[in-house]
Amino acid sequence: MKDLSTKSARLSIGLSFYSFALVGLSVGIGGVILKSLSMYYHVGDAVLGTLFFVLYLSYSLSSFFCGPLAERLGLRWLLIIGTALFLFSMVGFILQVPFALLEISYVCMGLGTGIIETGFNIFISALPQRTSLLNYLHAFFVVGTIFGPLLATGILALHWGWNIIYVVLASLVLLQLGGTVFFLGVPAAEKGPSQEQASTQRPAFRGVLTRRLVWLSALFLLVYSGVEICAGSWGYTYLVDTHAFGSLAAGWIISGFGLGLTLGRFLIQPLAERKRVSVTTLMYILIGGAILSLLITWLIPFGILTGIGFCLLGLSLAPVYPMTIALVPKLVPERLVPSAIGVLVSVSISGLSVLPWLAGILAQFQGIWTLMPYLLLLVLILLAFWSYLAREIGVLAVTQKELIIASKEDAYK
Template sequence: MNIGQRWIAFMCGGCHALTYLILSQHPPYPVLVLAYVLAGLGNGIGLAAWNSYIGNLARSNELLGFMHASYGLGGTVSPLIATSMITQANLGWYDFYYVLLGMAVLETATLTYSFWPKTAQKYRETVHTEGTRNEGTRAALFVKPHARVVWLCAFFLLGYVGTEVALGGWVVQFMLRVRNADPFDAGMTAVGFWLGITIGRLVLGMVIPKIGVKLSLMIFIPITMGLQLIFWLVPQFHVSAVAVSLQGFFLGPMFPCVIVALTMLLPRHLHVSAIGFAAAFGGSGAAVLPFAVGAIAQAKGVQVLQPIILAILAVLFIIWLGLPKIEKRKD
């Protein structure tokens, strides 16, 4: 790392702040798309840096669960705030970005202040004591046995993130068209899903260290598959709403578990490269899988969501079994 966590913190928050400043001005559509590229850059920087940093701390399962729960909380609360601003206060959609701009400025200030002592020189000194400094992305991706772990985790996150975003994005349409729910109830189903993710990351994050990372997902994935079958095969709105919320609960801790697995299976000097690649590769699932589901839904109907999600979960279970044994961390 050539710039240190100090400037990583500034760049991460700065990308978010600049994005929301642009979007709050109600720009034309091409500018909006480019602004979101900048937001994605900030997200990518933050994912690699903070997952790697927290993954090396004591009680990393709980801390990562808390950090990623804040993501789920944002996914739960933000649509409610934006909807209220638009429908109750008669504001434009772009006015919501002033709220995000204020939060991004606070993010930039607090992160930069917190990591100000973390210079590039201090990071290199830490890494030098634990591994070879000239190893990086190439060693993580192409040198065995580390490459096997990184690629398995990357493909796991590809499927996981795609499942999370596809469910969160398409569940409203499924409830409207297949379960014949009214618009408000259908929207609350999505809120329940994201709330389940938030609570799952907080609650199960406390349980995972006691049973181990590897065993935890070997339990959570089959439970999620069972809930997916209930969601698919029981044609009752309330049953489907409860099932999808519980799916969120058990899906929630999977992303933090993968990050912890990477930090436990790889030497520290590969953590930033490996986690950055896996998170970026997995993040592409948020674009690819929902788009694929949408394309199929246009031709076959939104009910195709359920068997697709079930198949992806089965693949995730097989991928997870392919990882080496992960010892319990004694923090």
């Protein structure tokens, strides 16, 4: 991807940011319309829960196989297909189809968003300054999740009908599809691999599945995703039920968590690069910040300190996911990178469902006060994972340096 012209690269990067914002927008909208769906289709929460099951299952499956599909179809065509699926998923909402057909819309949405997120992660990971760009990419997702509820509640307040929300979203996704077709830059290597290249690429996916570091990184992101979602989804209930915060104050504090996530992804990595802080050191600082913020929130739950704790938690967690994705090219050979990123994204999705579910079980049987010690335990697990990964990455870096020196010496001889 280094052969992209400056103009083409900027258009493609801008398109990736726009696409991630739209995916975030759809996530933010999804939570708001649940009540409308329940009233329109006359179904309870248990039935509505099946929508999330098929959404995340299809998302995980499409992410898992994005690597081999990108090798076979090319990244540009894969993203066109993913965006088309995302757009097609809106049709069921717009037409207000029967509930059984709406499940199909959620399947298409999961497949499409899985391809879009994984595909653009692969795209950005191949560019210079990928760590900063990946932070910006995921920051735009959070921006989308912030504006999604505002868009949805605004349309519902005007009594235009919940399906109109998806008319607006579909028009925005149509622009995304047009941009992907006409403006997404395609690296020369992806425009038509030779037969020899194709034969060497076929076992790439199987090669990734045997890489221990890939699976360890994927589990690291699984735990991270669980921490982020648990804090955002259960934090409000924790503040209201355990510490008797008012609904308005609790809402503002959780918004502070989202603000921390957004600012952290825009600001922390560029600041670390200016100060020449290594990725390994920065990750330790971030995990330490998360531990400190949880201790503040748990042990000193007084007014503004709680708000500071949640905001600090968002700031600390913000760069972890994109930084881990950016490390993939250092963990595996170049030809394995797309498949490795697909595995990481796919496995991390499990953290969005399993770990919040466990938090809910603890809350039901022991009380919501368990949220903070539960999150603290998960962050300590993150620290243990990173301690091991950091050592392995250091060993890989030394080995790669030795190989480069050896090759230069051989060339000199």
